Amino acid sequence: xxxxxxxxxxxxxxxxxxxxxxxxxxxxxxxxxxxxxxxxxxxxxxxxxxxxxxxxxxxxxxxxxxxxxxxxxxxxxxxxxxxxxxxxxxxxxxxxxxxxxx
Numbered sequence: 436x437x438x439x440x441x442x443x444x445x446x447x448x449x450x451x452x453x454x455x456x457x458x459x460x461x462x463x464x465x466x467x468x469x470x471x472x473x474x475x476x477x478x479x480x481x482x483x484x485x486x487x488x489x490x491x492x493x494x495x496x497x498x499x500x501x502x503x504x505x506x507x508x509x510x511x512x513x514x515x516x517x518x519x520x521x522x523x524x525x526x527x528x529x530x531x532x533x534x535x536x537x
Contacts, residue, residue, distance in 0.1 A: 444468050450479075457487035465496055473503045491517060491524040498533065511537045 439445075446463040453459045460483040467476035480497040487493065496516045503509035513532040518527075 443470065448499055455482075455486060457483035457490060457493060460486075461490075461493045461496055463502065464500065467498070468503060473500060476500050477504055491522050495524065495526045495530050498530065502533065502537070509536050513535070 443463075443466050445464050446459070450456070450459045450463045452473065462481045464476040464479035464483070467473075467479070475498075477500045480500050481492060483490070483493045484497055490530075494513055498510045498513040499508070501513060502517060511534065514530055514537070518534065524530075
């Protein structure tokens with residue numbers, strides 16, 4: 436599946452229009468991570484988690500960003516907390532696999 440080259444542009448606009456919307460921040464951060472812009476993605480995800488700590492998917496994305504930034508200790512903590520909660524979320528299997536790698 437090809438990625439839309441305009442995805443970043445659209446996500447940037449959505450994030451600007453819906454300031455402090457954790458879902459918009461998460462989407463933008465995930466695109467940034469895919470493009471290797473880890474530092475910016477990490478900042479957005481940390482802010483999104485602070486605003487909406489109940490959104491498990493954002494915690495998973497934060498853990499991925501932490502791994503990519505080299506902070507495996509914090510990534511492990513994030514994943515352990517996320518999986519300890521036992522709430523189902525779309526990437527639960529990926530989260531378990533990532534935790535095993537750390």
